[in-house]
Amino acid sequence: MPEVPLRADAARNRTRILDAAEAVFAELGPTASTEEVARRAGVAIGTVFRHFPTKKDLLAAIMKRLLAQLVADAGEHDLFSFFRHVVAEAAAKKTVADLLAAADLDIRLPEAAAHLRDAVETLLTTAQSSGAVTSDVRLPEVMALLVSLCQGALHGGWDQALQSRILDVVFTGLRPHS
Amino acid sequence: MPEVPLRADAARNRTRILDAAEAVFAELGPTASTEEVARRAGVAIGTVFRHFPTKKDLLAAIMKRLLAQLVADAGEHDLFSFFRHVVAEAAAKKTVADLLAAADLDIRLPEAAAHLRDAVETLLTTAQSSGAVTSDVRLPEVMALLVSLCQGALHGGWDQALQSRILDVVFTGLRPHS
DNA sequence: TCCTAACATGAGTGAGCACTCGACTTAGCC
DNA sequence: GGCTAAGTCGAGTGCTCACTCATGTTAGGA
Numbered sequence: 001m002p003e004v005p006l007r008a009d010a011a012r013n014r015t016r017i018l019d020a021a022e023a024v025f026a027e028l029g030p031t032a033s034t035e036e037v038a039r040r041a042g043v044a045i046g047t048v049f050r051h052f053p054t055k056k057d058l059l060a061a062i063m064k065r066l067l068a069q070l071v072a073d074a075g076e077h078d079l080f081s082f083f084r085h086v087v088a089e090a091a092a093k094k095t096v097a098d099l100l101a102a103a104d105l106d107i108r109l110p111e112a113a114a115h116l117r118d119a120v121e122t123l124l125t126t127a128q129s130s131g132a133v134t135s136d137v138r139l140p141e142v143m144a145l146l147v148s149l150c151q152g153a154l155h156g157g158w159d160q161a162l163q164s165r166i167l168d169v170v171f172t173g174l175r176p177h178s
Numbered sequence: 179m180p181e182v183p184l185r186a187d188a189a190r191n192r193t194r195i196l197d198a199a200e201a202v203f204a205e206l207g208p209t210a211s212t213e214e215v216a217r218r219a220g221v222a223i224g225t226v227f228r229h230f231p232t233k234k235d236l237l238a239a240i241m242k243r244l245l246a247q248l249v250a251d252a253g254e255h256d257l258f259s260f261f262r263h264v265v266a267e268a269a270a271k272k273t274v275a276d277l278l279a280a281a282d283l284d285i286r287l288p289e290a291a292a293h294l295r296d297a298v299e300t301l302l303t304t305a306q307s308s309g310a311v312t313s314d315v316r317l318p319e320v321m322a323l324l325v326s327l328c329q330g331a332l333h334g335g336w337d338q339a340l341q342s343r344i345l346d347v348v349f350t351g352l353r354p355h356s
Numbered sequence: 357t358c359c360t361a362a363c364a365t366g367a368g369t370g371a372g373c374a375c376t377c378g379a380c381t382t383a384g385c386c
Numbered sequence: 387g388g389c390t391a392a393g394t395c396g397a398g399t400g401c402t403c404a405c406t407c408a409t410g411t412t413a414g415g416a
Contacts, residue, residue, distance in 0.1 A: 010392075034373080045375085046395055047394055049375060050393070141343045144330055148331075151333065152322055152329055152330075158322060170348065172350070173346075173348055173350040174347060187362095187364085187413070191363090223404095224363095
């Protein structure tokens with residue numbers, strides 16, 4: 001994928017930095033300093049900036065990884081269990097929600113966002129043709145609901161039981177109603 | 179309410195600052211600088227800090243005002259129209275959503291948060307006894323849904339039509355189902 | 357009108373942070 | 387082993403921002 005393959009140590013450092021950044025931002029939020037990331041990755045700060053010229057680039061790289069993971073996860077879920085999965089992730093990793101914030105995402109990572117959208121669209125049409133979800137509902141509102149729930153889970157500190165009851169309300173709203 | 183009444187000019191400046199701060203934070207988000215607030219209020223920065231010793235104090239004061247307004251508005255709404263109202267506000271004023279972020283709120287402004295909770299509880303029980311909302315649902319998930327939708331509206335830039343369709347899904351989830 | 361406590365002012369302070377760059381180290385090819 | 391381009395290092399730079407304080411201004415009571 002890279003135009004010129006990285007040297008072995010550089011490749012090692014790159015993933016070390018990404019892992020550290022994911023952990024740091026998950027704990028401290030995206031305002032955490034780049035120095036903290038470098039510290040936890042065990043590299044100097046200059047190395048971080050060599051791999052990711054800008055803090056935004058670093059955040060974008062993490063988001064890309066997380067998004068790709070979510071898209072991959074989508075294959076093993078139906079729409080409802082995917083919602084549960086994503087919301088649970090959001091509660092655990094602060095980055096996920098900011099990541100899903102549509103505005104930033106569509107602008108900064110348009111192709112990754114499109115992949116997620118496609119994955120959710122597949123789940124939605126499958127759910128609709130199996131009769132699990134009303135045909136009244138369309139993709140934009142499903143995406144928006146997913147994003148909202150992630151944001152809520154992130155900021156709200158919901159426990160497992162509450163999370164479940166909230167999702168039940170939304171799922172009832174999505175199911176066909178007589 | 180104040181222990182010692184403010185001098186006339188001080189009182190005038192205080193509300194000027196609050197108004198300016200509300201506008202600035204609504205536009206630029208809570209990361210906007212205090213200097214920008216002072217500039218728009220037409221006072222020196224020292225004056226802002228005389229009235230609100232800390233930026234957090236300033237934010238808390240705005241939140242308190244907005245919350246009080248929402249609680250007052252609740253009287254003229256049923257649960258569903260209150261949802262529409264609050265979400266529309268959140269889309270317009272960036273502060274509202276951060277404000278409703280339960281974690282910060284319950285810690286920093288416990289009594290104001292409690293008032294909102296009470297107001298929503300009243301709307302909920304009314305809606306439930308009139309049969310508009312299932313009795314399966316309880317206050318915590320309703321509050322969480324409200325907060326989530328505010329966060330989503332804030333970050334998502336939903337247009338009017340989408341906003342409406344999203345709320346329809348949630349309302350369907352809240353209504354009694356056969 | 358005069359007096360003074362309350363208030364306003366805004367240049368200044370210090371801390372934090374994203375980002376740079378010249379000196380040093382090493383991977384990997386011959 | 388020797389060479390060098392690629393990579394690492396980390397003190398330093400410049401900027402932003404919350405907050406301070408010494409000096410100047412005014413409201414409002416007597």
